[in-house]
Amino acid sequence: MKNIQLLSGLAIIALSFTSCKDEKQEKAQKTVDSYVAYVDSVKNVASADLKADWKAVDAEYDKKAQEAELALADIKDNSAATEKVNTSKVKYEEFKKEMTAVFAPPAPSPKQQLRNALFGEGKIGDDMNFDWVNAKNIHSVYQQFVHTVEDNKDKYSREDWDEVKMMYEALDSRKNTVEKEGLTSEDNRKIAGLKLKFAPMYTLNRMGAKSEETKEAKK
Structure with missing residues (x-):
């Protein structure tokens, strides 16, 4: 009887551990998806609207990018997630260069x-x-x-x-x-x-x- 109870206890602990691990992976995946979605959403905002809040937009990007990088470690098979993060990173850097040119003051006469x-x-x-x-x-x-x-x-x-x-x-x-x-x-x-x-x-x-x-x- 004691053996059965011990095995049951171990099974519950293992199940709980697996559940926590799954939750951690799910949370990490959501973090990556949130980062990707943020980059796509920023690219769809009109440049005139972005200009006024560009510092805040860029700061939020840095925060989400850092979170996404850290989240990759919590995803067991993260090759697809890593590719998503890298693709979005390239997208944003190209977009940032474009916006920097748009926001730059005109050259003096x-x-x-x-x-x-x-x-x-x-x-x-x-x-x-x-x-x-x-x-x-x-x-x-x-x-x-x-x-x-x-x-x-x-x-x-x-x-x-x-x-x-x-x-x-x-x-x-x-x-x-x-x-x-x-x-x-x-x-x-x-x-x-x-x-x-x-x-x-x-x-x-x-x-x-x-x-x-x-x-x-x-x-």
């Missing part, structure tokens, strides 16, 4: 690229606002401007030189205001030296650019 080089990224836009230039930084602003022009003088077109001239005159206009706000005599002297360097460089190279364009037009 040639005019804006020139302004960025002369003053720094985004410092001067269409509003031509020079309020950020003050007595403390105006010398360094002139330095960057003149040195940038010097480094690129052989590459500028006539239109580029016209833009450079307009920006230079706007900076000079701002200097007139800054001089009344505590510009040191030392910085003023250094700026005067930079202006002496710029003037002939502009005149000669703008004329050269115009001549080159005239030659090209005749060809």
Whole structure:
């Protein structure tokens, strides 16, 4: 009788163990399926809707991808599940690259690229606002401007030189205001030296650019 009870007990334990093992596998499979479904669902959302919540979408993907990877260890024969996970991973990475390109800001116009080089990224836009230039930084602003022009003088077109001239005159206009706000005599002297360097460089190279364009037009 005792033997029968012992065998029955062992059978119940074994059955319970098998049941737990089956539940674990079932849960793992659901985790994998949830990951696959998430990738497919994200790919069906309009890019305009994704853009606003992209960080949250990507973070949720990372979480589900990690859970799916861990779940594979709990599936006895996981070759099919592994293939599903890998396929979805490739799908998402390709989709992410596509969305990154879609969400990227448009490239600045040639005019804006020139302004960025002369003053720094985004410092001067269409509003031509020079309020950020003050007595403390105006010398360094002139330095960057003149040195940038010097480094690129052989590459500028006539239109580029016209833009450079307009920006230079706007900076000079701002200097007139800054001089009344505590510009040191030392910085003023250094700026005067930079202006002496710029003037002939502009005149000669703008004329050269115009001549080159005239030659090209005749060809």
